[in-house]
Amino acid sequence: MKMKKILWFSILSLLLVIATGCEKEKRAKTKEEQIFPHNLEFAVFELTTHQACKVACGENGEILISLQDVKDDVDTNCSLAQFDSIQMMEQIKIYAYLNINGDSTRLEVPSKPCGTVSYYCKDKSEEVQDVFRLIDEIRDAPAAQGDSAWFFDTFERLFGKGASIDHTPYRIYLAKADPTKFDAPHARLEDYRLIFILTTK
Structure with missing residues (x-):
């Protein structure tokens, strides 16, 4: 009788350990699915001065975005420059000023330090698709699998804080800009072409 009780107690303890382990595994998987970057949706589009673009958001929504102004402080080739501090690099950016849905205030969108990714495709019409390719490269990298922090850190290093x-x-993030003050010191506002990324926060 005593042996029977011990046996039953052992079986119950084993079942409890297995059930607890499964519950922990289930909770961890659910948390990962909620934050994993493959669930994010991205809209990528190009704007020129005073051009408006309707961007579809979600199932039925849309946002009307227009480029009102550009402030270009990228007057240095950062790959050849030496900086004494990160603060010096932070001052070298392109800023896009957008109007959202006809609102009276303008939204300032900064690039990453030292400017954006360059326009480099031979066919300028492929630049938007190239941004999608860059996003996919980050998302599909082995380091990003199951590690959303790596994805977001790398995304921010490439496209700034938005x-x-x-x-x-x-x-919204400023992904590409052409030209820059370094390339074209006398560029006019209407000469600029900018590519943006819209995604969920």
Whole structure:
């Protein structure tokens, strides 16, 4: 009788350990699915001065975005320059000023330090697709599998911190710009072409 009780107790303890382990595994998987970058949706589009673009968001929504102004502080070739501090690099950026849905205020969208990724495709119409390719490369990298922090850190290093669009769940990034002040010191506002990424916050 005593042996029977011990046996039953051992079986119950084993079942409890297995059940607890499965529950922990289930919780971890659910958390990973909620934050893993493959669930993010991206819209990529190009704007020139005073051009408006309707960007589809979610199932039925859309955002009207237009480029109002550009401030270009990229007057240095950062690959050849030596900086004494990160703060010096932070001052070398391109800023896009956008109008969102006809609002009276302008949204400032900064590039990463030292400017954006360059326009480098032979066919300029392929530049937007190239940004999608860069995003896919980050998302499909072995280091990104199951590690959303690596994905977001790498994305930010390539495209900057972006800007949050008020009263929406979206954030917008300045991915590419052409020209820069370094390439074309006398460029006019209407000469600029900018590519943006819109995604969820």
